[in-house]
Amino acid sequence: MIEQFRARILAAGAAGTALRLRGGGTKDWYGQAPAGELLDTRAYAGIVDYEPTELVITARCGTPLAEIEAALAEKRQMLAFEPPHFGPGATIGGVVASALSGPRRASAGAVRDFMLGAVLMDGKGEVLTFGGQVMKNVAGYDVSRLLAGSLGTLGLILQVSLKVLPLPLCVASLRFEADEIAALRMLNEWAGRPLPISASCWHDGALSVRLSGADAAVAAARRELGGEELADAAAFWASLREQTHAFFADAGPLWRLSLPPAASAIILKGEHLVEWGGAQRWLKAGGDAATAAGIRGSVAAAGGHAVLFRGGDKGVGVFHPLAPAVAGIHQRLKLAFDPAGVFNPGRMYPAVSVQPDLLS
Incomplete structure (x- = not known):
């Protein structure tokens, strides 16, 4: 599956065409209108690792959110930020890309606060690994958290590792x-x-x-x-x-x-x-x-x-306008990860990537 993704991305970059990254499509309405040829991520699914005693779960991007929540519920654990489904097809890749949180957000934290690591395929077809599966392994800039709320504009999120919490007594x-x-x-x-x-x-x-x-x-x-x-x-x-x-x-x-x-x-x-x-x-x-x-x-x-x-x-404009200096940072990030502008063009702002976070 990884090689199929790489071939599609390299072909799109060479042809100057765009790709619309999508899992279950339950949040297609969010952000600016999607554009580009569909690249469906749902086939790349499955829980890679779940260690309840370590409070960490790792899953591929196309894994249904319902499957992850069911596995956690068996061990009386949860995704504490309460991500909304907005439909039965919601995937964990879409959870991270949209970074939408539910009622517990103010007390527990946002999606980015539970991101421990991520594997990303960039616009050059390279597989990049950020963070890991424990809380104290991040050196330098935490790119995995940057992906939360990026709406697929920086690259194809292949896999994520998330911190989980016990259900309240x-x-x-x-x-x-x-x-x-x-x-x-x-x-x-x-x-x-x-x-x-x-x-x-x-x-x-x-x-x-x-x-x-x-x-x-x-x-x-x-x-x-x-x-x-x-x-x-x-x-x-x-x-x-x-x-x-x-x-x-x-x-x-x-x-x-x-x-x-x-x-x-x-x-x-x-x-x-x-x-x-x-x-x-x-x-x-x-x-x-x-x-x-x-x-x-x-x-x-x-x-x-x-x-x-x-x-x-x-x-x-769906999202609040960015200050010029902030927009410049986002433009440079987009250029670094997706120089050919393949991924989800214009989904947030023209040529920029990251949604202004709530409660920053």
Whole structure:
């Protein structure tokens, strides 16, 4: 399979054509429109190594996410960043390339934080190995983490090694009535206390929080916070992770706003949903150029950035514009890994590679 990939990549480079790297295609809608001839990675699949006592799993890019989660669940372990599937065909390569995380992201970390190593085929058909399978083996720049969120623009991710964590011993979810400003104040106050909060969501006058950890810690937090028990809690948090919650049912433009958690409520027209302790805020608003400029201006003034996550006019740019110096760094990275511009051209920005990270 490796030789087949190399032949396709070298032929594309020689012919000046582009390749569209794709696994299950569950995130084809994310980013700018895909372009190029399809290179399907699903045949290169399988868990290469899983050592539960070391909390590390290594798998090929086409391995279904469901297969990995099933193997981890047998040992009461998990991918702590709760990657969304967005469909039954999700693969671990797509998880890393998109770097999308679920409700636990603010407490556990992002995809990049769990990247231990990766094997990449670059635009010259060379197989490059970065990092490894233990936490303390990285010397120099950690390229494996750079691949998280690159949307396949730097090369073909052949294999990844990820840190995993044990499932929490106890989980409880609480609900509070609060408006957005009060909810943000509560979340920021709680963030400064030793509370085992593993997820949060505010929407439509209700704040929900999930507590995860040891039985005693969760019980103490429940007594301290009060509130009422959240009904169907597992289904609720799953609906946020997979965006099947009623808030996401509208097919109109959806913005993802990344802000400092302490930032006040952003007064923008449209329905809001707040996650990650206030650091991720979803907004239903127009996707035209004027609306995009207004949203990005307001969010930037508050110290954040805005992504046109879904719908709208992608001509306004899906991702927040990069500062010139940062864009230059990304252009040089693209040139180093993919000099012929073979991989997923324009999927993020013209000639650049890496998505601005959330909660940086």
